[in-house]
Amino acid sequence: MTNIKESFAEIIxxxxxDKFFSLYHDKKHLHIPANEPNKFAEAMSWEILTNLLNMTTIWSSTSLAVYLDTSPIPADQYCRQAIDRNNQTSLQPDAEKVKSWLKRGASLVANDIDALWPGTSAISNALEKRTGGRAxxxxxxxxxxxxxxxTHFDNHEVFAIHIAGEKIWRIYEGRLKNPISDEATNSLSKEYHIKNRGPLLEEITLRPGDLLYIPRGQYHDALASSDGAIHLSYGLTHIIGYDILQLLFEQAMADPLFRSNIPLPEEGVEGRKKWMKKILSKLQNISTSAELYGNLDAYIKDFRYYRGGFNLPEDAYSxxxxxxxxxxxxxxxxxxxNNKFIxxxxxxxxxxxxxxxxxxxWIIKKGNFSLEQLILEHPKLSNYDCEKLISNMVAMKAIAPV
Known part of the structure; x- marks a missing residue:
């Protein structure tokens, strides 16, 4: 594989x-026609897709779905009962049943495939590295x-990478402001979407190697205009204010004040005001504390999906x-x-x-360090003890990998 896209610059x-982030990112859609049709050939192809689908035991009715003209096909109509890799009974796509639906024009949707192939993984990794989001x-x-x-909008940004055939995308003027995947958003009706999508903004035909960027919340739909159209849809999600509230909540609940009862009714409005004043004052202190910012830094560093990491046999030798x-x-x-260290x-x-x-x-004073430095500075500790100390402090969220 010589043409894997490993940087965001290569992808766009x-x-x-500079042009993408100043003019388009989270602002408006962008169609990037291919300078060569095989631009993303290492990410996906008919051959790669066939090989992945033939890995029968990795698929389920959740990871591989079938749709016919916008309607999902019930799992029992394209799956069979099987024992999965966890030795559990599950519904597993049946090749003959799936092919029968494809011959009738059904669409195949393979979910969460970015860790299954080096070319698709590389694009997800590049998106995450450049934007700090999850892809x-x-x-x-x-x-x-x-x-x-x-016609729908997504709760994340979309980078649609076209692989084979042709597909017509329609982008509409309607856009929801910062939607999230909650019950209210996910239960919006088809009629709501049709009413709020607005007039057609642009119609775009994607061909092999093309990329289409769609901001979060932008209404769109797509229709294959040739037999055998494949595209990869990369969903990019960022840290939002809700995540900060979660960090605040976790830190606040460690304080007994936030677990205290509301004053009894006889203490009246004034009693409740005093109680609320204490809570809000403490919340203000937490919101500006170094610990919260440290927790946020750790959250940012861990805000990604983990893929791969093996390189055998070298990994076993060093x-x-x-x-x-x-x-x-x-x-x-x-x-x-009391004669104990805390x-x-x-x-x-x-x-x-x-x-x-x-x-x-020593770790606290040093701030940044490596396992090798810890071992050299503390010869009385075994290598195993040093490794265990680091592992325990990571688990306590006191330190984190750089």
Whole structure:
């Protein structure tokens, strides 16, 4: 594989990153015609798709869906009962039944396939690295004049990469402001979408190698205009204010004040006001605390999907002690109390096992360090003990990989 797209710049070429982020990102759609039809050939092809589908045991009625003219085909009409890789009974797509539906013009939807092939993984990784979001890919295989989904908007940004055949995309003027996947949004009716999609903004025919970017909330639909149209749809999701509220909630609930009862009725309005004032004051302190920002930094670093990571046999022959870690709780300190050493933060304290107070103090003072440095600085600890200490502090969310 020599043409895998491993950078965001390669994916949107010949559009520059500056132009994309200043004029289009989260603002309006963008069609990037291919400078060569095989631009994304390493990401997907008929041969790759066939090989993936023939990995029978990785598929279920959830991961592989069938639609005919916007209507989902019930699982029992294209699947059979089988024992899956977890030794559980599941509905597994049956090749003969699926092919029967395809011959009638049904569309095939393969969900969450970005970890199944190096070329698709590379694009997801590039999107995540450049934007800081989470990216996942679905594959859509449709036939001439058949449509998988009605007019709709997505709760994420869409990077549609066209692989084979042709497909007509219609972009509408209507756009919802920052929709999320909640009950209210997911239950909107077909009539609502038709009413709110607005006039047709642009009709675009995608051909092999083309890319179409659609902002979150923008109404659109697509219809295959040739037999055998394949495209990959990469959904990109970012951290939003709701995620910050979740971090605030988790930190607040560690404080007994937020678990306290509301005052009794006889304390009246004034009693409730005093109680609320304490809560809001404490919430304000948490919202500006170093611990919250440390937790946010850790959340940002972990806001991605993990794919791959193996490179055998080399991985089995060497061990990398140069991986770096960083302290993510700025209030962290070692204190001595009642002849015991305590690892203390704004959130609370935990007793330090005997002999680890010195290396933990060193970690806090150092801020950024590697396993190799920890081993060299503390020769009395075995390599295993150093590895275990790092693992425990990562689990405690006191430190995180860089």
């Amino acid at each position: 070429s010949p559009i520059s990153e 996942q890919a679905n594959l859509y295989c449709s036939w001439n004049q058949h449509q998988a989904f009605d 061990k990398n002690n140069n991986d770096e870690f960083t302290v993510i709780v700025s209030s962290l300190k070692v204190i001595k109390k 690892l203390q933060s704004e959130k609370g304290g935990v007793e330090i096992p005997h002999g680890l107070e010195s290396p933990i103090s």
